[in-house]
Amino acid sequence: MNFVQPIREKETIEAIKEYLMKRSHRNYMMFVFGINTGLRIQDILKMRVKDVSGDHLFMNEMKTGKRKIIEINPTLKREIKRYASSMKEEDFLFPSRQGDGDPIKRDMAYKIMKAAAKKFKLKDIGTHTLRKTFGYHMYQMKKDITLVQKLLNHSDKAITMRYIGLDQDAMNEAMRGFGL
Numbered sequence: 001m002n003f004v005q006p007i008r009e010k011e012t013i014e015a016i017k018e019y020l021m022k023r024s025h026r027n028y029m030m031f032v033f034g035i036n037t038g039l040r041i042q043d044i045l046k047m048r049v050k051d052v053s054g055d056h057l058f059m060n061e062m063k064t065g066k067r068k069i070i071e072i073n074p075t076l077k078r079e080i081k082r083y084a085s086s087m088k089e090e091d092f093l094f095p096s097r098q099g100d101g102d103p104i105k106r107d108m109a110y111k112i113m114k115a116a117a118k119k120f121k122l123k124d125i126g127t128h129t130l131r132k133t134f135g136y137h138m139y140q141m142k143k144d145i146t147l148v149q150k151l152l153n154h155s156d157k158a159i160t161m162r163y164i165g166l167d168q169d170a171m172n173e174a175m176r177g178f179g180l
Helices: 010-023 025-037 041-045 073-084 106-119 128-141 147-153 157-163 165-176
Strands: 058-059 069-070
Touching: 010 025, 025 073, 025 106, 025 128, 041 106, 041 128, 041 147, 073 106, 106 128, 128 147, 128 157, 147 157, 157 165
Parallel strands: none
Antiparallel strands: 058 069
């Protein structure tokens, strides 16, 4: 698996949202869903409309098997309402265009993210970028690594710091201020 980075600049996030919306409401929504929940792509892609129709998401993470409850924030709630208004409760939130009723596959989600990365000349971007972007910006907002650790279901704060790129940011900052 390739090492990916969070998208650190909010302006870039907004530009990607605009880019994706012009091409596909589904792809835009997948991006918005990921950066607002911090879920892994395999958990995002299995979501059905009924799973996001209330105030909370209730789920078991595929990777860990852990039970997770996520309050749907107002931004995401508004976007879901707009996106899913004509969908049935049993529909997958991110349906394949194959017409088979299945959700898009992980490799298609990856292609969507790589196309956006190419457009904006971003490196080290993949589907996990959505989750890392969520963690990075949650930390920047709350400055609480324990909270982010719990939201991401990590076992250790050091893992979370490295995962969301804070270790790299600190090393970069140190190098910018260093010189002999």
